[in-house]
Amino acid sequence: MNPRTSPSATSRGPRRDALRNDAIVIDAARAVFAEQGPQATMEAIAARAGLGVGTIYRRFAGKDALLDAIARFFVEELDRAASTALENPDPAAGLEWFLNFVGTFHAEKRRYAASLTDRVPSGDDVSARTADHVRQLTRKAVEAGYLAQDVTGDDIKALIIAIRGVVAASPDGDDGPWRRFVRIHLTGLRAD
Structure with a gap:
């Protein structure tokens, strides 16, 4: 042979x-x-x-294939960040770090983030794992008394999606709006 x-x-x-x-x-x-x-x-x-x-x-093969590869890389990068946040012994600090990572992540990609939307198929294993990490991170923050008892992973997922929108609507290089948005929403989700 x-x-x-x-x-x-x-x-x-x-x-x-x-x-x-x-x-x-x-x-x-x-x-x-x-x-x-x-x-x-x-x-x-x-x-x-x-x-x-x-x-x-x-x-x-072309720009679409390159954007697909970048989208895949970004999904994996977000998953690593969620996993790192889960390892923090302080659930509040871990959650805040992750949300700040998400805001910075989207701000750095502001000019082409819309081109990456929907490039990773729904039901993707890495995306599902990230969603599970966010649920665990939320549950730990609730159990630690940082977040109110009725806060769920879906609430944090909605916040993450909203961060992307705030970043997109903000002027280039201005991180103030999304940081303020996160701070206000976390205050509203905190336990009394």
């Missing part, structure tokens, strides 16, 4: 340099989209990445 066509040769994952290039492209795309929005060209992304545009097209 030819070693180039053996099952082990064809079932291997992407080469290390391809994975490294993917990370470089995604980082460059995030930066360029943050500056220029979703209308940024693949050529601008390639220039930022220091790669030829052909290299990008070999890994990502």
Whole structure:
């Protein structure tokens, strides 16, 4: 059997340099989209990445495929943040840290966040895990007496969705509105 066509040769994952290039492209795309929005060209992304545009097209068929990859990365990033918040021994601090992370996260992507909406299919395993982390985080904050007894994970999920809207409606670089929004809403959700 030819070693180039053996099952082990064809079932291997992407080469290390391809994975490294993917990370470089995604980082460059995030930066360029943050500056220029979703209308940024693949050529601008390639220039930022220091790669030829052909290299990008070999890994990502077009801008939609690149935005899909970025959306997947963002879902995983939010899940890691929710998991980190859960590890905080102080449930109030963990919840506040996570909500601040969410606000900063959306503020950094303000110019192209709308282009990422609905790119991750509903029922996605990572999204479901993140929702479970938010429910656990909320439950811990309620049990610790930080949040009122009737506050649920759905209330915090609604707050997270609203943060995205406040960020989108705020001027570029002004984090004041979403931070104030979070502070006011947490005050309303706190236990007496």
